[in-house]
Amino acid sequence: MKRSNYEQQRRRIYVNEKQRQFLAAKQKRRSYVGGRGSGKTTVAGHETRVEMNYLPRAKGFLAGLTYTQLTSNTVPAMEGAWQAHGLREYDPKSGFGHYVKGKRPPADWIKPYQPPSNYENVISFLNGYTIQLLSMDRAELARGGNYDFGHIDESALMKEEHVNKILRPMIRGNIYRFTDEHHQTFCDYTSVPWLPSGQWVFKTEDLAKEDPENHFFLESTAYDNVHVLGEKYLRDLRNGMTPLEWDVEVMNKRLTKLPNSFYPSFNEEKHGVWKTYSYVHDDESGLTLSIDSDRDPKRLLELSFDFNAAFTSLILCQEHGMEFRMLDALWVKQSSTTVVDALVEKFCDTYESHERKELLLYGDRNGNNKQVGSNLTLYQTIQQGLAARGWKSTLMVQGLDPDHRLKHIAINQLLAENNPRLPVMRFNRNKCKFLIISIQQSPINPDWTKNKNSEKSSIDQERATHLSDCFDNIVYRKYGHLFGQAQAYEPVYFLGRD
Template identity: 35%
Template sequence: MKVGAIFNDFPRATFVIAGLTYVQLDSIVVPSLRDALEKMGYYEYDPKVCPWGVYVIGKVPPERWARPYKRPGKKVMQYCMTFINGLTIRFVSQDNPDSHRGLSIEGILIDESATISYEFVKRVLIPALRGNVMAPYHGHPWQFGFFDFSSASWTTEGNWIYDTEEKYKKMLEERSKMTKEQLKAIPPEFLFLESTYHDNQKYLPADYGKMLQDTLDPLEFEVEVLNKRLVQIPNAYYHGFSTTRHSYKISYDYRPNDKGVITWSSNDYDRDKPLELSLDFNTDICWLLVCQELGREFRVVNSMYKKPHGTKEQQESNILIQLADWFCETYQSHEKKDVFIYGDPGGNSTSATTSADNLPFFDQFCNKLKSKGFNIFRRELVSYPKHKDKFILVNYLLGESNERAPKIRMNMINNKAFMIALQNTKVKTDKTFKKDKSSEKSARQREYATDGTDAFDYIIWAKYKNLMPREGWQSTGVITISR
């Protein structure tokens, strides 16, 4: 709706809509924009189907349309939304920052700003707010405006979105002391609004809130639906983990193809090196982590889980084979077909879900990958490490105090459920150093329980147990929900 209002008031202006990746902007933001504009009576132009349309996306507009003050080059038109009055919306992604330097814009809109790095906002977007002071809309309260929209942040890095709240509160306090003349002469500068589905209830089913509460895990419901802020939980098992330090977002390369169209591909792992997989097995959920050592980093590139479906027919393809199918389909173009398999020592048993030939879990999974052309090297554990040793090692590596040890990094885009599980996992307080596994019985959304973190422990122990620190090492940390 904001873009529709900008269309009316800012002819020939240039605004930016920023997102984490072009993939996100294209698959989520653009469809939502089309839908919102259609509700306002603004349609996408098509010379045959909709000649009365007022905007185009990703193409050069008709010659008779007005042009923006700052005309984009032909190479970036595929990332532009152009209106009949010359208003141009530039789609800008954080994972390709160098292509956006030198912009001159009238305003910024950010989708899911809690996922965006403030460094990107500060160094790339804010300096571009220089616009056109000679334009007829100069002086409009939205000129040089910064508008961001987001769910509550799942990470401490994303908590910068709440800076506006503090500025808004300070502004209100200052304005409460102003005279009427001062209030009229000095317009407000900040606005911070929070809402939940309650504020939109008249447009939703009467039982919408109950439906979400019955479906979602309590933590997910509180953060995603009720906008509760994730701060810290007591007794965190992975107390050395920090989303700011251990996660990354750059995940795509953008290159022109032979037709000049920009295409994208993942750049956070090496296609010419083997992949390392770690598995955790359970009748209710199976987890797979896709990892790779890249330079001095150990990267969790991707992760996936599968849960059993309700019908017998659906369960005929058991969840372990579904995981194998997902991996083969996702990484079929990976050049190096060598795959190292790590995981649960219990994976050589046969009791999870259904298996027509009753093969051990590792055999089922590996046979599927072999049938798709992958070369398998099995490295699964044959016994479980001691709880204290496992706890110390993983947090020692997360603490990054050993220069010889690799730095653990995780793709934030691909590993949301896994990273939430890491942050939610507690250690028991009985000095046994065991994980509190109660979430595996109580969680409505099993993917946020501790299962996926076990797959992480297995590969960390198998690869780096020789880096165990000497006695005396310690670290502390907690994670909680803001009330």
């Protein structure tokens, strides 16, 4: 008998060997830790397509750190897998399609046993199979659901307690409705964690050894997907990456914890904040869009710079009472003009909508030196560029750099949060990932100085100590006086709007 075109198309769908192993696994709890390009998000698409076949009218969740991550990266990659299987997004004009996103499905489609209360951030399939998107930067809002399956993308970015106390308990019930092995599966997909807080993802590996009947753990590198990526792509990728980035991002090698940190009091869980977005519904796409919620557009902003020819960077901060917030980290590596001018433009473009265009400038004291061939210092150049874009700025950098030992002690006392009279430091974990990595990976020398060998190595420079220097420069100049260190705060140069 001649096979249909659809059956022939199904046979042409390719999965690599690691993806095949994951899809063939029968365990309810499965983890896929894969390097960049290994196909971990694609396999999530294949897995949900299989679930659609065997779990009609089931409702499950797809969790990510933010809706932005899910709608911009995860769902499009999964759609690629669905479309390889022949599924198409529903077109109301032609009446053809298999799923809709963020909208109530057509009235004649089968409904899930437990329909969502509204269809924002919901993907509905024509047989009632339903995926609810969950954003874990608002973890408390996800509580109380009842789901038949669950998937997590980039699980290493999430808190372990949110996974164990919120997500896993919601996969429950309906055992009388579904007897298929795919029911109540819980899968997570992630890259190797850069930060200690993500190391919990490897617990599935231990559980798979202790209880292989119920737990499955798989690791993969980009070379497992070479037939899709191609040898040339991997060669070009390697040539454009530092050895460390290649090892972690592509080859899936695990990082070890830094034992001799310049910031022993820094704790990513305590100081890092995920809840940095608020959400608004977009009627056109049917999905939720994110806006900054940790930045007050009516308050002035504070910038701290670090100058290097090949990597000029800044961090963006804002004071909220006793809480000092690190909001963003920006940098420029090369430019057709100068890296300083390019960084100023990048900041102005990014925060054009900020209402109160007033800044305090901190940073490397070397920025007060005049540039070669110019009568202006780096900070004067920065202030001119800011003024041209409507920003008023006050320079707060005076005097010499502080004693390294005093700086080390003062900053770590602030981070320790043992004194209620001192301000607390909070880091936007969505936008300050590399600032956190820079802090976590900054060693200390025997003479109390920060070990800056990473700035001279081939490591990707956003992972080096530059961004942590931005942090030091603003925090110590702002709060050093609280530790008996005299700080000069008078502006030494002013330029801006009247």
